[in-house]
Amino acid sequence: MKDKTLLLIAIVTLALALLPLGFESNVVLNFIAFAMIITLAAQGWNVLGGFGGQFSFGHAAFFGTGAYGMALLQVRFGVNAWLAMPIAIALGAAVGYAIGFLSFRARLRGSYFALVTLAFAEVFRISANAWSFTGGAAGVLVPLKLDPWNMQFADKRLGYWLALALVALVLLITHRLRESRFGAQLIAIRENEDAARALGADALAVKLKAIALSGGITAAAGSLYTQKFLYLDATLAYGPWISVEALLAPIIGGIGTIFGPLLGAFLLLGLGEVTKTFFANLLGGARPGADLVVFGVLLILCVAFAPRGVLGLLARLRGRGA
Secondary structure (H helix, E strand, O other), X not given: OHHHHHXXXXXXXXXXXXXXXXXXXXXXXXXXXXXXXXXXXXHHHHXXXXXXXXOOOOOHHHHHHHHHXXXXXXXXXXXXXXXXXXXXXXHHHHHHHHHHHHHHHOOOOOHHXXXXXXXXXXXXXXXXXXXXXXXXXXXXXXXXXXXXXXXXXXXXXXXXXXXXXXXXXXXXXXXXXXXXXXXXXXXXXXXXXXXXXXXXXXXXXXXXXXXXXXXXXHHHHHHHHHHHHOEEOHHHHHOHHHHHHHXXXXXXXXOOXXXXXXXXXXXXXXXXXXXXXXXXXXXXXXXXXHHXXXXXXXXXXXXHHOOXXXXXXXXXXXXXXX
């Protein structure tokens, strides 16, 4: 099983690496690159929400910390982008640990924990919008310096392959997590925290490790977002849009699975583009928010008919076919 999963990760990574070679359209390249960013954010959520059962509505707090960390280290302190990225990831992990320490020490779980994470994300958004160091409402602009040394690539495929390399690394980390003792404890806490405590699992320590890892992975997505768009403001970095997409992708693809967030990210973004195009053609113009309505309907359908996501539904159908 372990070797099969590793082989599947290698095959999926190779297929995705070859994907941009068949397209020259910037639209397609931008789409698949952004899908990698959402996959990272979704996989970060999946570590905490899927494997750990701690549903968060505020992963924007980690995404925005990574994004702002990446931008401000370059703009304010002159740090090279390749060094700024691991620092930004560490900042996201630290924020995750801090939020987890405050929340889990108070034994918050379920809807209480979800609302607390949402509150933290909003506090971060309001603070970034008001603080001159982050550029305030005007945001922060990273200077355009097309050079691989600055992690800025004239060839968009290079940026995509960098994002894919991080996704592949996170897939391996997630696989290792599932096979490890830490992963087994995390899943046990998800299923029944009191029983896991009775069996000797240190629930607080396990959940703190999980939220720190989740925060670091999501911050990696934020740092890539900064280098791709070179501009941030509080709404982009800490806005609810990324919390929603980070949550929806694993739920739609397959919560608590290795490949669910990747599949869900492509389905989610693809459906969003189709929806926007459909409403634009049907009504003679774009309708902001139409894609969110479709996402809401899709989420309801998933909860009702495919609670384990598309991958779970396919496994169930395959079992019936056998």
